[in-house]
Amino acid sequence: MSLDPRTRPEQTRDADRSRDRRTRVTAIGLSVLVVVGLVGFGSYTLLNESEASENERSVRADDAKAPAPDRNGAGRNDPGPDGPGRSGSADGPIRGLRTWDASKLTRNHVDGPVAYPMKPPVGGDHNPVWMNCDGEVYEKAIPDVNAVHSLEHGAVWVTYTNRAADADVAELAARVGRTPYSLMSPYEGQDGAIMLTAWGNQLTVDGADDPRVDRFFSAFVQGPQTPEPGATCSGGLGAS
Incomplete structure (x- = not known):
């Protein structure tokens, strides 16, 4: 349809x-x-x-x-004569560490004595010959001007007075004896019974078992504060 x-x-x-x-x-x-x-x-x-x-x-x-960094990029710590301390360690600040401004620590070689403003000295002008510091334990006091040269090479210097316990002295001597770039000697006239010194850094400890001893060695034996990293610690001045 x-x-x-x-x-x-x-x-x-x-x-x-x-x-x-x-x-x-x-x-x-x-x-x-x-x-x-x-x-x-x-x-x-x-x-x-x-x-x-x-x-x-x-x-x-x-x-x-966050804490403001110092010139070395590390965190602030206990104040020292020329500014705050630093740890040189990933574990944070070392309690009681004192530091000196590295730019104020001169490094000239001199033949005569040097009047250091602190005891033991943490740096400054020094003798051209360093103290041997490959785990050297000296039983007598050593010249400041030679020991400072060892600090310039990255050594840690352990010093003690007659107030230090014999057991602590023996334990620290064993520690130094097995640690290249370290040396130890008696030092009368220092403030603490036992003190650890590196270039621009210093610490007074309570004894050989103070955990800060390990931290100081770890931070400053050939640490970043070393003005002459890799310089030898042998062939210098030994025990007389």
């Missing part, structure tokens, strides 16, 4: 209207999706920026709380 030709235009118009409605619905749906996506992206971006700002503020706060 054929359709009445008069009804075809109306049917065509109905189809066009339906198609237009579908197109509008689709366009509206896509627009809604785009808007939702933009809102979600904007919220995500704002959240990330907020978190980044919060992290930055936290880092700045932590930096403000």
Whole structure:
């Protein structure tokens, strides 16, 4: 059966209207999706920026709380004559460590005596010949001017007075005897009964079993304070 030709235009118009409605619905749906996506992206971006700002503020706060470094880049420690101490150790500051500004410790070779401002001396002008310091234990006092040269080579100098216990002296002597770049001698006139000295650094300890002894040796035997790293500790002046 054929359709009445008069009804075809109306049917065509109905189809066009339906198609237009579908197109509008689709366009509206896509627009809604785009808007939702933009809102979600904007919220995500704002959240990330907020978190980044919060992290930055936290880092700045932590930096403000951190101890200020000294010239050697280490943390602050107990004050010494020319400024705060440093540990030279990853374990943090060594309690009681005293330091001197290395830029004020001259290193000229001299033939005569030197009036050092501290006992034992921690650096300064010194004799051209060093004290042998490859685990040397001296039973008598040694010249300051030669011992300071040993410090310049990266040695740790252990000194003690008659107030030190015999057991502590014996234990420290054994420690020095097995440690290259170290030396030990009696030293009357120093403040502490037992003292450890490296170039620009000094520590008074309570005894041979004081845990700071190990830390001092670890930090300063050929440590970063050494003006002449790798210089020999043999072939110099020995016991007379």
